[in-house]
Amino acid sequence: MVWEDILSTAAVGTERQEVVLAPGDGELGRALHRLDPSDREGALLAAVALAALYRRAGFQPALDRQPLPEACAADEVPCCSDEAGQHLALMLEGGFKEVLPEWLVALRKAGRRVPADHLPALLDRGRAEQSLRPLIINVTGNRGCWLATQNDEWRWASGGAAGDTWETGNRHERLFLLRALRETDPERARELLSSTWKSEVARDRLSFLEILLTGLNPSDEPFLSETLQDRSAEVRRMGGEILLRLSSSHLRETVSDKVGSLFSYHKPLLGKARIEVSLPGDPEKWQKENQVQLEVPATGAVSKHLGRKGWWLLHAVGWVPPMSWCRLWSRKPVEVLEAARNSEWKAAIIAGLITAAGRYGDAEWVEAILSDRQLREENLREANANLSELGSHLPAARLEALILDELAREKKGLHVDHPALWLLLEHRQEWSGELSRAVVAGIKERIGGGRKNELMEWQLKAALKQFALYVLPALADELSADWPADADGWWQDAVDEFQSVLRFRRDMLRAILKEGNN
Amino acid sequence: MSFSPEQIIALAPDAPSAKAGRSLASTGKWPARGYDERAVWGECRGSGKEPYRTQIDLTEPAFRCTCPSRKFPCKHALGLFLLFATQQSSFASGGPPPWVVEWLEKRDRQQPKRGTAGEADQAPAEAAPPTQKKRTTKVKRSSERQTRVAAGLAELELWMRDLTRRGLAAAQTQPPKYWEQMAARLIDAQAPGAARRVREMSSVAASAEEWADVMLARMGSLFLAAEGFKRIESLPEPVQADLRAYIGWTTKEEELSADGLVRDRWVVTGQRTYEEDKLRVQRTWLRGEESGRDAALLDFAAPGQALTSGLLTGTMIDAELVYYPSNYPLRASLRQRHSAPVPRTPVCGYASAESFLSAYADALARNPWIEVFPALFDEVVPIRRDEVWLARDAGGRLLPLGPQADGGWKLLAFGGGRPVTLFGEWDGRRLLPLGVWAEGRYARV
Numbered sequence: 001m002v003w004e005d006i007l008s009t010a011a012v013g014t015e016r017q018e019v020v021l022a023p024g025d026g027e028l029g030r031a032l033h034r035l036d037p038s039d040r041e042g043a044l045l046a047a048v049a050l051a052a053l054y055r056r057a058g059f060q061p062a063l064d065r066q067p068l069p070e071a072c073a074a075d076e077v078p079c080c081s082d083e084a085g086q087h088l089a090l091m092l093e094g095g096f097k098e099v100l101p102e103w104l105v106a107l108r109k110a111g112r113r114v115p116a117d118h119l120p121a122l123l124d125r126g127r128a129e130q131s132l133r134p135l136i137i138n139v140t141g142n143r144g145c146w147l148a149t150q151n152d153e154w155r156w157a158s159g160g161a162a163g164d165t166w167e168t169g170n171r172h173e174r175l176f177l178l179r180a181l182r183e184t185d186p187e188r189a190r191e192l193l194s195s196t197w198k199s200e201v202a203r204d205r206l207s208f209l210e211i212l213l214t215g216l217n218p219s220d221e222p223f224l225s226e227t228l229q230d231r232s233a234e235v236r237r238m239g240g241e242i243l244l245r246l247s248s249s250h251l252r253e254t255v256s257d258k259v260g261s262l263f264s265y266h267k268p269l270l271g272k273a274r275i276e277v278s279l280p281g282d283p284e285k286w287q288k289e290n291q292v293q294l295e296v297p298a299t300g301a302v303s304k305h306l307g308r309k310g311w312w313l314l315h316a317v318g319w320v321p322p323m324s325w326c327r328l329w330s331r332k333p334v335e336v337l338e339a340a341r342n343s344e345w346k347a348a349i350i351a352g353l354i355t356a357a358g359r360y361g362d363a364e365w366v367e368a369i370l371s372d373r374q375l376r377e378e379n380l381r382e383a384n385a386n387l388s389e390l391g392s393h394l395p396a397a398r399l400e401a402l403i404l405d406e407l408a409r410e411k412k413g414l415h416v417d418h419p420a421l422w423l424l425l426e427h428r429q430e431w432s433g434e435l436s437r438a439v440v441a442g443i444k445e446r447i448g449g450g451r452k453n454e455l456m457e458w459q460l461k462a463a464l465k466q467f468a469l470y471v472l473p474a475l476a477d478e479l480s481a482d483w484p485a486d487a488d489g490w491w492q493d494a495v496d497e498f499q500s501v502l503r504f505r506r507d508m509l510r511a512i513l514k515e516g517n518n
Numbered sequence: 519m520s521f522s523p524e525q526i527i528a529l530a531p532d533a534p535s536a537k538a539g540r541s542l543a544s545t546g547k548w549p550a551r552g553y554d555e556r557a558v559w560g561e562c563r564g565s566g567k568e569p570y571r572t573q574i575d576l577t578e579p580a581f582r583c584t585c586p587s588r589k590f591p592c593k594h595a596l597g598l599f600l601l602f603a604t605q606q607s608s609f610a611s612g613g614p615p616p617w618v619v620e621w622l623e624k625r626d627r628q629q630p631k632r633g634t635a636g637e638a639d640q641a642p643a644e645a646a647p648p649t650q651k652k653r654t655t656k657v658k659r660s661s662e663r664q665t666r667v668a669a670g671l672a673e674l675e676l677w678m679r680d681l682t683r684r685g686l687a688a689a690q691t692q693p694p695k696y697w698e699q700m701a702a703r704l705i706d707a708q709a710p711g712a713a714r715r716v717r718e719m720s721s722v723a724a725s726a727e728e729w730a731d732v733m734l735a736r737m738g739s740l741f742l743a744a745e746g747f748k749r750i751e752s753l754p755e756p757v758q759a760d761l762r763a764y765i766g767w768t769t770k771e772e773e774l775s776a777d778g779l780v781r782d783r784w785v786v787t788g789q790r791t792y793e794e795d796k797l798r799v800q801r802t803w804l805r806g807e808e809s810g811r812d813a814a815l816l817d818f819a820a821p822g823q824a825l826t827s828g829l830l831t832g833t834m835i836d837a838e839l840v841y842y843p844s845n846y847p848l849r850a851s852l853r854q855r856h857s858a859p860v861p862r863t864p865v866c867g868y869a870s871a872e873s874f875l876s877a878y879a880d881a882l883a884r885n886p887w888i889e890v891f892p893a894l895f896d897e898v899v900p901i902r903r904d905e906v907w908l909a910r911d912a913g914g915r916l917l918p919l920g921p922q923a924d925g926g927w928k929l930l931a932f933g934g935g936r937p938v939t940l941f942g943e944w945d946g947r948r949l950l951p952l953g954v955w956a957e958g959r960y961a962r963v
Binding site for chain 2 (some may be wrong): 006010011012013014015016040041042044045046048049050052053055056057058059061062063064066068070072073074081082083085089090093094095096115116117118119143146147150151268325427476503504507511
């Protein structure tokens with residue numbers, strides 16, 4: 001090889017190595033032959049000039065011995081319009097990125113998919129933000145799957161064979177796989193999990209087990225019951241938690257029965273109804289005897305306030321589906337709450353009822369608790385801790401009715417202590433027009449009001465940014481109009497952001513709903 | 519006629535402008551907006567009291583905006599153009615307002631002066647025969663430069679001989695000053711092209727992969743130039759032109775002969791912006807549908823200054839070009855446009871890697887100093903194999919693609935494993951993809 005000869009001489013220099021050219025018979029050879037070897041440097045440089053050109057001009061592309069990789073199957077689902085694609089591009093570049101989930105859901109609903117040119121950036125976003133993955137795989141089509149099979153970091157989007165990924169994938173891939181499979185084929189998912197259960201580490205057992213909450217069904221009971229004997233306390237607790245959610249489970253029945261028997265409802269002829277408790281002397285022993293295989297979390301700072309027994313009571317009440325009290329005593333939730341308030345163990349029982357309402361997602365109970373204004377004013381520490389999460393268990397319409405009710409009650413505008421505020425923060429679905437208008441009016445009133453305590457107002461400012469994601473986009477123009485200017489412009493950035501996010505949502509949803517133009 | 523957002527975004531001077539443009543592509547930002555066959559205009563609410571007035575002459579496209587931005591096109595122009603491309607129906611059609619009419623008329627008046635239209639006819643008349651004195655000065659100046667360049671290149675040859683004597687391995691460890699000093703002397707000798715290549719060798723030496731190969735090939739080119747210049751008078755004129763262009767002794771645009779005008783339907787196949795000698799350079803590649811010829815248009819701007827060729831990648835225009843003198847003419851200048859741009863998937867590329875490579879070899883034989891060569895393929899399949907990006911032609915020949923991972927994924931996504939029309943720059947070893955067409959859509963890579 002002429003080039004390699006030249007290269008080796010050039011590397012060490014002509015003062016140390018003579019130029020040895022082995023010219024062949026070709027034209028290059030004849031040209032090299034004409035060089036004067038006595039001028040070492042000149043000959044080498046000339047040879048370089050000739051051979052470099054020869055090499056460039058004679059580039060030989062390799063012949064592919066392998067068959068062409070399989071092409072992507074055609075997509076039946078049409079692409080979204082260019083306009084919608086631009087909205088996506090903007091979000092992938094970092095603008096309005098908190099709106100992306102809504103865009104992905106809307107695109108799926110419209111029966112469209114993401115155009116090929118945006119797929120790499122979208123899959124990269126999903127790599128970084130795992131919570132987006134289930135939404136992303138709905139809109140990437142065959143092209144997205146095909147592409148994802150070729151990049152290990154996108155494997156979660158490739159729809160690959162379940163068994164292989166389960167056995168060889170990393171933790172994230174396996175979590176994702178199990179979650180997806182549990183939605184489509186819950187039995188198969190549980191079988192996969194149980195096939196490797198014994199060899200999983202505790203941290204993974206816990207995470208995998210939690211996924212069984214999705215697609216929970218009676219055939220899961222034998223597997224779940226075994227987890228009650230697990231080596232890890234956290235896994236045992238999770239197993240119990242899931243069994244409680246299974247309405248037909250033996251554990252749930254036992255717990256309702258046995259714990260139920262510790263409480264009674266008393267309504268004296270004169271005076272208020274109250275709940276009476278016959279606390280077992282040694283709760284642990286009592287649990288064992290009654291086969292209540294559930295664990296009370298280790299006592300923390302909170303329990304000092306309740307005491308050891310109160311702490312146990314809180315959890316015991318929390319295990320029982322709250323409706324069973326209503327059935328047991330033929331009382332409505334408000335009546336049970338009222339009686340609990342008059343109990344010796346008031347704080348523990350009420351906190352337990354709130355825990356149970358959230359655990360079982362019992363809308364009727366949630367509504368009763370959230371409508372109970374006294375409850376929030378009483379400031380029961382353990383109870384309040386769980387209160388804010390309850391909103392999500394209520395159907396949107398009922399939550400809204402509750403919030404509107406609160407807003408109507410207190411008309412000074414929306415402020416940080418307003419009882420409606422924390423409910424609004426929990427309302428993470430599209431709001432009705434009525435609610436959107438009421439909230440925007442409340443905030444405008446607040447800004448127009450002038451006086452402010454910046455420390456407190458920060459919360460409201462942050463809330464406004466969140467609200468922009470849920471107010472009704474169809475009302476974008478109305479809701480963006482006529483905002484009062486506050487004197488020092490302290491609100492300006494939040495209001496600007498609210499308006500621009502809202503308009504962007506309106507535009508992007510419109511673009512998706514419009515018939516695609518390509 | 520409709521442009522794809524990709525084509526418009528390709529006009530953005532930088533990534534922040536592209537993003538800002540996208541976020542301005544919303545009807546809410548443009549209370550007033552309209553269009554007719556020739557132009558698009560709109561008023562954009564800005565931070566100031568008066569709205570910004572933005573207008574686009576679609577025939578080129580050309581832009582004007584009343585905002586104070588130094589970027590060009592500004593985010594308003596990009597936003598308006600994007601909005602128009604995606605939501606034309608939301609624009610009022612009809613007569614332009616006076617401020618648009620005024621601008622368009624001014625443009626029409628200026629057009630001939632700017633040399634874009636009609637110059638071909640006027641040039642000979644305008645350019646009065648140079649007086650004897652002027653000509654003498656010019657010849658004198660030229661011969662002075664000739665002497666200076668010759669001296670500079672002679673020094674370069676000595677320097678390269680010295681480098682060769684001591685070996686590349688020794689050169690690799692030289693400080694940047696070693697290369698800088700030689701480059702500076704070549705600048706003094708009025709050979710900026712040679713100077714730049716010497717300076718670039720410094721970074722080649724510092725790069726890991728195949729540095730010796732690359733460095734050696736560069737030295738070969740420089741040596742060829744130095745040797746060639748010694749006997750430049752004996753070379754055919756077009757070869758002289760190529761040698762001068764390589765050294766950095768460029769022909770002025772005004773000096774181009776109007777004889778070589780080539781009219782064709784030119785597809786704008788790709789565009790690349792890079793820095794060179796503290797200037798931003800934009801190289802726009804065209805390929806004639808009729809002639810099958812390639813052309814490169816170069817635009818220069820100081821850092822931070824506007825840079826636009828006024829051409830949209832992935833579109834076709836009917837226009838006349840004039841080539842710079844060369845033994846294998848590539849560089850050209852746009853003279854007259856005969857049509858507005860229309861989106862187009864080109865069908866005038868190479869059918870196989872082999873036909874491309876034989877065209878490339880032919881070009882090198884005529885101009886050995888060609889560094890990047892345009893490559894438009896009608897049908898290649900982009901693939902990724904063992905983490906290497908490749909383009910595979912119908913016959914199964916593989917061309918390695920340039921090292922740029924993100925672009926590779928886009929290419930792969932776009933092709934879906936099926937043939938695409940691909941354009942890129944070939945540097946002798948790899949293809950750097952710039953644009954791709956599939957299923958009637960175009961994407962920049």
